[in-house]
Amino acid sequence: MIYQRSSALFAEAKKYIPGGVNSPVRAFKAVGGDPIFVKEAKGAYLYDEDGNRLIDYIASWGPLILGHAYEPVINAVIEKAKKGTSFGMPTEIETELAKLAVSMVPNIDKIRFVNSGTEACMSAVRLARGFTGKDKIIKFAGCYHGHSDSFLIQAGSGAVTFGSPNSPGVTQGTAKDTLLADYNDLASVKALVDANQDEISAVIIEPVAGNMGCIIPADEFINGLRTLCTQNSILLIFDEVMTGFRLGKGGAQEALGIDADILCFGKVIGGGLPVGAFAARNEIMSHLAPEGPVYQAGTLSGNPLAMSAGLAMLTELNNKPEIFESLADKTEHLHEGFVNVLDKKGIPYQINRLGSMISLHFTEEPVVDFASSAKGNNDTFKKYFHGMLEKGIYLPPSAFESYFLNDALSYGDLDETIGALDELNF
Ligand code: KE4
Numbered sequence: 001m002i003y004q005r006s007s008a009l010f011a012e013a014k015k016y017i018p019g020g021v022n023s024p025v026r027a028f029k030a031v032g033g034d035p036i037f038v039k040e041a042k043g044a045y046l047y048d049e050d051g052n053r054l055i056d057y058i059a060s061w062g063p064l065i066l067g068h069a070y071e072p073v074i075n076a077v078i079e080k081a082k083k084g085t086s087f088g089m090p091t092e093i094e095t096e097l098a099k100l101a102v103s104m105v106p107n108i109d110k111i112r113f114v115n116s117g118t119e120a121c122m123s124a125v126r127l128a129r130g131f132t133g134k135d136k137i138i139k140f141a142g143c144y145h146g147h148s149d150s151f152l153i154q155a156g157s158g159a160v161t162f163g164s165p166n167s168p169g170v171t172q173g174t175a176k177d178t179l180l181a182d183y184n185d186l187a188s189v190k191a192l193v194d195a196n197q198d199e200i201s202a203v204i205i206e207p208v209a210g211n212m213g214c215i216i217p218a219d220e221f222i223n224g225l226r227t228l229c230t231q232n233s234i235l236l237i238f239d240e241v242m243t244g245f246r247l248g249k250g251g252a253q254e255a256l257g258i259d260a261d262i263l264c265f266g267k268v269i270g271g272g273l274p275v276g277a278f279a280a281r282n283e284i285m286s287h288l289a290p291e292g293p294v295y296q297a298g299t300l301s302g303n304p305l306a307m308s309a310g311l312a313m314l315t316e317l318n319n320k321p322e323i324f325e326s327l328a329d330k331t332e333h334l335h336e337g338f339v340n341v342l343d344k345k346g347i348p349y350q351i352n353r354l355g356s357m358i359s360l361h362f363t364e365e366p367v368v369d370f371a372s373s374a375k376g377n378n379d380t381f382k383k384y385f386h387g388m389l390e391k392g393i394y395l396p397p398s399a400f401e402s403y404f405l406n407d408a409l410s411y412g413d414l415d416e417t418i419g420a421l422d423e424l425n426f
Helices: 004-013 071-081 092-104 117-132 186-195 219-231 251-256 304-319 322-345 378-390 411-423
Strands: 038-042 045-048 053-056 110-114 136-140 178-181 200-205 235-239 262-265 276-280 350-354 357-361
Touching: 053 411, 071 304, 092 110, 092 276, 092 304, 110 117, 117 136, 117 200, 117 235, 117 262, 117 276, 136 186, 178 186, 186 200, 186 219, 200 219, 219 235, 235 251, 304 322, 322 350, 322 357, 322 411, 378 411
Parallel strands: 136 178, 136 200, 200 235, 235 262
Antiparallel strands: 038 045, 045 053, 110 276, 262 276, 350 357
16 A cells, blocks of 8 residues: 555645644554545545545544445535525524434433534533532543543543543643543442542443443443442433444443433534534433523534534434444454454454444453553554555554444455455564
8 A cells, every 4th residue: 555645745734733633543643654644435435645445444433334425414414505504593403403312312301412522521521510519520541531621531542642641731620520430340439439428420431432442331330330320419421422323223321221311422423524412301401501500502513514414314323223233243243253363363362342333452351441451462453553554444543442333334345354354464
């Protein structure tokens, strides 16, 4: 594969944009080398600036669950754009998407749209603090809820690459209200609850983690967490920015059988345009301005173009729930193919998978939390990432990410991916 034009574009970008990217994880810092600049995409394929065709396993980090340039989404955006792009006034399509989302997701009566997953999670925490009157939150090492100050405490995803548990710029005043527990370790949560009686407003969690690779919660952990929160009047916030509308219509709540108090969304809900959202039952959402005192706002929140993409996407998923089964079957096929190849190669590995989320870790021990995820051999991961890229397979450029399959992937694409792994010499 030739990447000359991508490298030239990267050099030019670095003159005007910090690190040449608008989001750090795109910069290949975790795997080395220059990032690939994409020219266009269709279905399961990316076409980069050097004319290479790449089979895509990140789907823009999750949103493009039906593949790139999905006709119903594209047509909806084009038609809406002809009538204007933004008004700063309420529009009917916001209500249409809100009604659809509320009908698909358990335990929510109302939803507020914002412009990113970060905004959704940041606003959900403010709402929880406003509703409970308590300041502290618990998050989990390795979970990533966006780049709001309260969350950049041992965050996952790109924040891990920079090895900065607390990003500079996050004040001690902020950090003190964020308590840190370990994923799949209920005792670590209980210890914090006992030590901070009546001070904790919420626990925020990725119900299926995707920012330390994919990690599935143990039944006793996630059920115990729900019980602990209920017993201590602590709101349970499910950050479903990744899992929402990906694991199924009802996301992780449905997949795990757990009722959350506040839900955060992003990615799929916007169909590839900038949409985040947070949602809850009326008792909680009635505290949000202008109905209640908890302030939150946004110039482009509910933007008609973004709403049209999200409405087209969620309508497809709502009308064709078989898509979720198709995605899960394809992901299982990839998993099985990887197992057959990697067992033959005799290298230590773990694969975690739920629905269309999957990750490969080069380590002996099961990956159940941030510490065990961080034990993965990153040198092996780098060889894997670049070796697969050379064969036209585009994977997340970090071991601390989940793959996101899209339903445009064919079984031929999956077998080509498995074959590429088989040809790698680690
Ligand atoms: P955004 O602000 O990037 O839309 O969403 C933040 C966020 C919140 N919660 C979860 C569970 C998330 O995974 C994310 C964002 N995910 C990363 C990928 N791990 C986005 C990629 C990037 O940072 O460029």
